[in-house]
Amino acid sequence: MLCFLGLLVLTILALFSARYQPLAREAFDCVFRRVTLRKCTTGLDKRLKARVTGRLVAVHPGAARFLHRHLETLAWLFVLLVVGSTANLGYGFYNYYRYGSCNGSTGTGFCVLDPSGTHSRDSGLVTAHRGETVRPGDGGNPALGPAGARLTIIEFGSYTCPSTRASEPVVREIVRRHADEVRLVFRHFPLDGLDTLRAGVAIGCEDSSSETPRRAAAPAAAPDDHAGATRAAIAADCAGAQGRFWEYHQRLATAPDAIVTCGGLIELARGLGVDEAAFARCLVDSTMLEHVRRDFEDGVKAGIDRTPTFFIDGSPMVAPSPEELGEAVDRALGGHRP
Amino acid sequence: MTVDPYRLRRDFPPLRDGRLVYFDNACMALRPQAVIDAVTAYYTEYPACGERSLHRLGRRVDEEVSLAREAARRFLHARRVEEIVFTQNTTHAINLVAHSFPFAPGDVVVTSDQEHNSNLLPWQQLSRHGVEHRAVPFGDLEALGAALTPAVKLVSMVMTSNLDGASIDARRTVEVVHEAGLPILLDAAQAAPHRELDVRSLDVDYLACSGHKMLGPSGTGLLYGKQDALARLRPTLVGGGTVEESTLQGATYREGPERFEAGLQNYAGIVGLRHAIEYLERVGREAIHAHEQRLTRQLQAGLEQLPNVTIFGPAAERRGGITSFAFTGIDVHDVCLLLDESAGIAVRSGRHCVHSWFNAHGVEGTVRASLYLYNTEEEVTAFLGALAKVHGVLA
Numbered sequence: 001m002l003c004f005l006g007l008l009v010l011t012i013l014a015l016f017s018a019r020y021q022p023l024a025r026e027a028f029d030c031v032f033r034r035v036t037l038r039k040c041t042t043g044l045d046k047r048l049k050a051r052v053t054g055r056l057v058a059v060h061p062g063a064a065r066f067l068h069r070h071l072e073t074l075a076w077l078f079v080l081l082v083v084g085s086t087a088n089l090g091y092g093f094y095n096y097y098r099y100g101s102c103n104g105s106t107g108t109g110f111c112v113l114d115p116s117g118t119h120s121r122d123s124g125l126v127t128a129h130r131g132e133t134v135r136p137g138d139g140g141n142p143a144l145g146p147a148g149a150r151l152t153i154i155e156f157g158s159y160t161c162p163s164t165r166a167s168e169p170v171v172r173e174i175v176r177r178h179a180d181e182v183r184l185v186f187r188h189f190p191l192d193g194l195d196t197l198r199a200g201v202a203i204g205c206e207d208s209s210s211e212t213p214r215r216a217a218a219p220a221a222a223p224d225d226h227a228g229a230t231r232a233a234i235a236a237d238c239a240g241a242q243g244r245f246w247e248y249h250q251r252l253a254t255a256p257d258a259i260v261t262c263g264g265l266i267e268l269a270r271g272l273g274v275d276e277a278a279f280a281r282c283l284v285d286s287t288m289l290e291h292v293r294r295d296f297e298d299g300v301k302a303g304i305d306r307t308p309t310f311f312i313d314g315s316p317m318v319a320p321s322p323e324e325l326g327e328a329v330d331r332a333l334g335g336h337r338p
Numbered sequence: 339m340t341v342d343p344y345r346l347r348r349d350f351p352p353l354r355d356g357r358l359v360y361f362d363n364a365c366m367a368l369r370p371q372a373v374i375d376a377v378t379a380y381y382t383e384y385p386a387c388g389e390r391s392l393h394r395l396g397r398r399v400d401e402e403v404s405l406a407r408e409a410a411r412r413f414l415h416a417r418r419v420e421e422i423v424f425t426q427n428t429t430h431a432i433n434l435v436a437h438s439f440p441f442a443p444g445d446v447v448v449t450s451d452q453e454h455n456s457n458l459l460p461w462q463q464l465s466r467h468g469v470e471h472r473a474v475p476f477g478d479l480e481a482l483g484a485a486l487t488p489a490v491k492l493v494s495m496v497m498t499s500n501l502d503g504a505s506i507d508a509r510r511t512v513e514v515v516h517e518a519g520l521p522i523l524l525d526a527a528q529a530a531p532h533r534e535l536d537v538r539s540l541d542v543d544y545l546a547c548s549g550h551k552m553l554g555p556s557g558t559g560l561l562y563g564k565q566d567a568l569a570r571l572r573p574t575l576v577g578g579g580t581v582e583e584s585t586l587q588g589a590t591y592r593e594g595p596e597r598f599e600a601g602l603q604n605y606a607g608i609v610g611l612r613h614a615i616e617y618l619e620r621v622g623r624e625a626i627h628a629h630e631q632r633l634t635r636q637l638q639a640g641l642e643q644l645p646n647v648t649i650f651g652p653a654a655e656r657r658g659g660i661t662s663f664a665f666t667g668i669d670v671h672d673v674c675l676l677l678d679e680s681a682g683i684a685v686r687s688g689r690h691c692v693h694s695w696f697n698a699h700g701v702e703g704t705v706r707a708s709l710y711l712y713n714t715e716e717e718v719t720a721f722l723g724a725l726a727k728v729h730g731v732l733a
Contacts, residue, residue, distance in 0.1 A: 051675075057679070057731055058681065
């Protein structure tokens with residue numbers, strides 16, 4: 001195992017200096033012999049062991065004795081650590097490719113591949129759902145597309161989620177392209193929702209004249225970036241109550257920055273032909289909060305912990321790229337793009 | 339005359355900072371500054387061909403080579419400079435004899451059973467030509483005498499074993515071989531650097547030694563051959579410098595040692611070798627031998643205090659500066675490596691190119707400490723202290 005470690009190190013060194021190439025070849029020969037169940041005869045393992053323990057002989061013979069005797073075992077442990085950390089590294093790369101973060105779908109730690117975290121598609125939520133997942137229905141939510149469409153896409157999204165917002169024009173284009181065949185249902189999965197909704201706390205628009213700062217309203221355990229997501233979801237439903245869900249939804253999703261303050265949400269409704277007073281009252285209507293909570297809980301039961309999650313023909317897709325989403329729809333429709 | 343190692347050490351650059359304990363002299367000796375300067379002078383002042391070029395640089399090379407050959411003659415107490423052939427090392431010298439001696443199929447060569455591969459493999463190679471190799475016990479003159487049948491054409495013996503420092507009775511060995519009317523080659527690689535050698539007094543026919551074991555540059559060696567003994571050899575490595583004249587049909591080979599020195603020579607090495615010889619002459623080889631024996635007694639007495647140690651070879655009084663030992667259950671290479679890494683002590687471990695002896699005796703290997711003129715009692719003490727610690731770690 002010492003030779004295996006030596007091979008790792010010496011191969012790297014040999015890339016930069018010919019001095020280490022004979023040693024690297026020795027290490028390779030040694031490893032090859034071990035792999036083919038033969039004895040390593042190069043003596044490289046002995047030299048490495050002596051190099052590691054030699055300095056200790058004079059100053060701490062006891063430690064040298066221990067190290068010399070158990071270096072092979074320690075090397076095994078180290079190799080296992082190397083293998084483990086390599087696997088972990090690979091998993092991190094996979095996560096980065098798949099979710100935009102080394103830490104996967106639910107991790108929120110630092111990612112060396114994306115220090116700023118700008119590529120993360122991670123919601124930051126841990127929904128802690130246990131048990132079997134339940135395929136979600138449309139929840140009676142507003143739908144875009146014909147009622148008898150061959151395919152219903154159910155999207156769980158949050159207006160504070162950059163990926164949800166970015167997917168809006170993509171989804172809309174798909175629905176436009178398959179106007180007679182595809183129906184889109186948007187269900188709320190506000191990413192500040194877990195604590196807000198479960199605690200049943202006020203959403204902050206009781207005094208609609210106050211401009212609640214975006215971050216000040218964040219529940220204690222929710223990701224700060226998603227504070228106000230529930231409020232935005234309720235606002236969309238309030239617009240929907242006046243028949244303007246999709247228009248408002250589009251505005252929320254395509255605004256340069258996520259709008260989550262009460263004043264901002266009311267402002268966004270202007271020009272859509274809604275009754276502003278009714279809209280403002282609606283924002284504090286507990287019925288609306290209940291609806292959003294139902295969407296959220298259906299999402300949790302469906303196993304969702306990040307947005308956007310699309311259910312296409314019942315199969316979930318998490319934050320797909322436009323191409324992936326388009327291909328999935330085409331596949332579900334069983335044909336080619338028109 | 340006695341050796342003052344503390345004064346001599348100043349001449350050897352690797353020893354000047356006092357951090358290296360060099361006990362691998364049986365493999366390669368260190369070089370004094372005088373030798374290094376001589377080699378450098380060749381490359382900086384007259385880096386030219388010998389025996390070919392008439393310009394002043396070429397003439398200087400010829401002069402230096404002549405001085406070196408004369409120094410070698412003096413060193414071995416040969417009668418004539420024509421009896422001195424420059425070689426690359428002892429191995430080259432023995433091979434030169436092996437492949438130039440007029441053997442015939444059915445002939446036999448006798449060696450001891452404790453030979454360095456350099457004095458074993460060349461003879462084994464001759465089996466391709468129908469020549470047989472036989473081995474007799476090291477130092478056993480009776481067995482040697484009995485082995486000298488009419489089929490034997492040459493005896494080749496190591497003078498001092500590189501394995502354990504034991505020496506044969508060279509004078510009696512030569513006498514026994516000559517009584518049988520046979521020539522003898524002595525491998526003096528471990529003898530010439532450490533003891534006074536007189537080839538005339540020994541009456542030996544051929545003698546080989548290496549420059550790099552006697553303070554000389556790498557790639558230098560000597561083959562001594564009595565004039566008539568050299569004349570019997572048929573050069574096998576031929577080319578530039580070996581002939582008086584050549585035509586498309588044949589060549590007239592030179593009479594002197596140059597006919598065995600094909601191609602351009604290692605002039606820098608030859609020049610350096612001369613200075614090494616002169617250095618040894620100034621110190622005195624008998625003084626060197628006495629110094630080594632004193633240190634070896636100290637070394638062996640210290641070794642005997644360590645547990646589970648086996649010391650190979652004869653008592654300290656009967657060996658030169660080489661001591662081989664091993665600890666029961668401890669790998670000799672581990673000892674060697676840890677001595678180096680923990681205390682900067684250079685010794686050799688393994689089979690020392692005497693695989694045949696180790697295989698015959700079922701011994702895995704030994705640690706070999708070989709001393710020379712610049713080693714000191716303090717170094718031996720440091721070695722024994724470090725060895726005790728290493729033994730404690732490995733036992």
